[in-house]
Amino acid sequence: MMDILITENLCKTYGTGETKVDALKNASFSVAKGEFVAVVGPSGSGKSTLLNLLGALDTPTSGKVFLDGKDIFTMKEKDLSVFRRRNIGFIFQAYNLVPELNVEENIILPLLLDYRKPDKSYIDELLDVLGLAERKHHLPNQLSGGQQQRVAIGRALATRPAIILADEPTGNLDTKNSRDVVSLMKLSVERYHQTLIMITHNQSYTSFADRVLSVEDGVVTDLEGVRK
């Protein structure tokens, strides 16, 4: 299997002197195409820093990230935003939907930003799979938390990106909704051959993953989890 994501000696340091914090220390690992990777670790361990670096939302102090063969931190901001909307899908803990746009618009937003015409049958299929077909004209604040997170999953899948990054997608949800969302993510990843990296607090969801990475005090270790 081809590696879609490779990190080399990724480091991130915040602050200087006494307030200096090493959020990430020499992280080197790779993720293969189609893999579902769970990232676990206590709060403050550097999970979110890692994910932000992988998604090019933040710049590392040193080190490299290759996504789909491209060194993302050598790209200019302008190219990077295009690269991001085509190749990376984000799912946040707080959903971060655009409150003024309806469900369908939120899902196709990355496509619209790319001036592409959405593939109607694919979007309808996505809405179906996510159980949102009935609510495509609803606004985010008319939906439950679970439904909102499903919209966010739809948005991440809309462009068929190379990789999807999810930062505690179940953090704001109850147990039932959390389980639904995680299994839906798993389903989508398999169905559309996506690569998913998910941060989670909940150890029980690691069973869904192909591989588990643990982050502790900024150090990333491969737990050699339940590899298929």
Place this chain on the structure above:
Amino acid sequence: MKSYLSLASKYLTAHKKKTRLVIISVALSVALVTGIFSMLDFFLQFEKIQQIHEYGNYHLGVKDATNEEKQAITSRMDVKNAGTWISFRNGNLNGKECRLAAVDQKFAPNMQITLLEGRYPVAENEMILEAWAAENLHLKVGDVAKITFAGNTEKKFVISGICSDYGNTKAKGMPGVYLSIAGANEVNAEKSTGLLIEFKDGININDVQKAIQSSLKLADSRIIRNEYLLSVMGYGKSNTVIGLYSTGAVLFCIILIAGVMMIYNTFNISVMERVQQFGLLRCIGASRSQIKKLVKREGLHITLRAIPIGVLAGMLLAFLCCGILKYYNRSLFGEMPLFNFSIAGTIAGIAIGVFTVFIASSRPAKKAARVSPVNAATGSNEIKISKKKKQGRLTKMFHVEVAMGINNAVVKKKTLFLMSCSIAISIVLFLGFQVFVDFMHSSLKTTKPYTPDISLTSEQGLSNSLYEKLSDLSGIKKVYGRMFGYVDATFHASRLTDAYKQIIGNVQVEDNGLFIPPEKSWLISYDKNQLNWAKTDLIEGELSEEKLNVKHGIIAVAHPLRNGVSIETAALQLGDKVYIQTPDGTKEMTVMAILRTVPFNDSVPSLTTFITTEKLFTELTGESTIRIIDIQLDSSGQEQTVSEIKGMLDDSIAFYDQRQKNAEINGYFLTMAVFIYGFVAVIALISVLNIVNTMNTSVASKTRYLGVMRAVGMSGAQLDKMVLVEALTYSLTGCIVGCIMGIALQKVLIYNFLPRLFTIWKFPYVQIVLILILILLVTVISIISPLKRIKAWGIAEIIS
């Protein structure tokens, strides 16, 4: 921390940048209010000086006051000064028409009579006259001059003194002559006598007038009111003047509202942004009233810091206006102190500042107190949207970033409303004030290119050789002559206005629809230059010498002056035929242009005024001698040139020196212009600040949202576009509303409030284009710095 209330000052210190922004905008609003009130205060003071200079420093007059009445009035406590004024209907000084009057010595300064040399006339046979006239007539102190009164009574007077020039009489070439009261009483000619009264400061003149009238049983017809001065002081009763000032008052109120709105808006935004923070305080046990107190305390802190700055800045603004006026018109405003302190302005600024911040903080305080702690804690209640489903048409019509920009603006109806209103108000004000500026430009002659410095006229006509000689004289900028004469002209009777028919009575109409002219019409010739200059007054048609000559064209004047009053006598239209009696029989002419008015006045009442080319004028009247020569002088070495011109003239030519009057009118124009443009600048500033402020806070409050957009893949350019479209939606909505309402206001002002000014309304293309450019520019500038700030932050910092 002694009390929870110190949280307010802690918050303000912690968020230095935000606090500074709020303080600046509140201070600016206070500055604007203070500035406007001070400017208005100063404006009235300057106006008062102007009016006193123009019409004399008296408030009331009593015609033909008897000695008992004089005694009763002068002994009143509230009278500061009073004096007898006698004016004669007409008179001649050594054969030259002059203005004759007499005034008590103690009241002479009130009537702007300043003695330059000699002494004030006391004896029956003494007189003084203006300096320019003394020089012209070669008279000096001690000489004897002959005055012919109406009814041909002649009398000799000794010149006891020379007084300073007065612009109006100098321009008319009518020397102002003052006799002694004793001398004037002696003369048996038509004259009017009155007691002029100046009251002490702070007296309600209308009340005093009533008291005097009732105690002395004076009829209204015996009271003279100095309307212009009284209007400035707020006791006016004249409709035109009150109309002008009340229109100003309306516009002024709108400015005030705009200022108040800006403070409100700023404070509102600053508190509403932190609703969540207040909710969190509620979570940890703050009561509603505590939250309210906290918000109000914050308002107090801001007020205390912003108001002194604002008041100071406002005073500076007003000083600037005064400074400009003093600099340009030293003679008139020399006495005004530069650092004039307007108590009214300062109090208004402070009061309005405190009041508005109080109101502006109490409403958001209530809202903040109402926030549910749960919503605040989860942050789930960011934007309230109606329960309507959304079809998403916008995203199908435009690129998504454009659609979202529009959407962002439209969804927040209240912000959209406030922003558009504020912009619209400014535009309405700008267009409203434009009416005044236009009026001043078109009504005050000196602002026009054809205003002469010197005019020469002669009954017999001025020779061409004189014209040539003047043209060759060095120190002269331009010389242009006019012929004029009176002709019998007729046209279709239906074109005569009712106003004219009322004056004339019965007008006989012939079978062919033409009327028999009851009066002659004034016919004036224009050369190419003058036709060109007249374009500023052109209502309709074309001013081309060639075309007029070829097509036998004539130019009609919509509002000619009749006895010095502008009146519409004939409503002629383009293409109307006018039949003029000439020595060779009747000639048919065609109206090819219509002018608003002409800058000339004639003592002979005429039916109407027509203008034509020099060639046609000669054809129509058989005359070819110039009757008037206007001269414009170079700015340097004027006195030398003037005396050279005088040397060329013989006794039959009247010499009119218009320079002093022009300068006075210019000064008057400047007074108005400085304040009006000052107001307009202040209004524009309010708007600009409002746009900048709103965009700043709007972008700042959406930091997280914009971060998410970037995470989802919005590029920097798209982000710029989205924010710009949002800003444009606000400003263009305001712009459109403002332009429509502003144009409506212009029409209402011109046609309903100020119909006597005869201004013609034209669609204000230039102004609207100017407004558009300015608004677009400000909109673009307003988003630059907040966007820069946002982009400087990493996306991860914003959204996590």
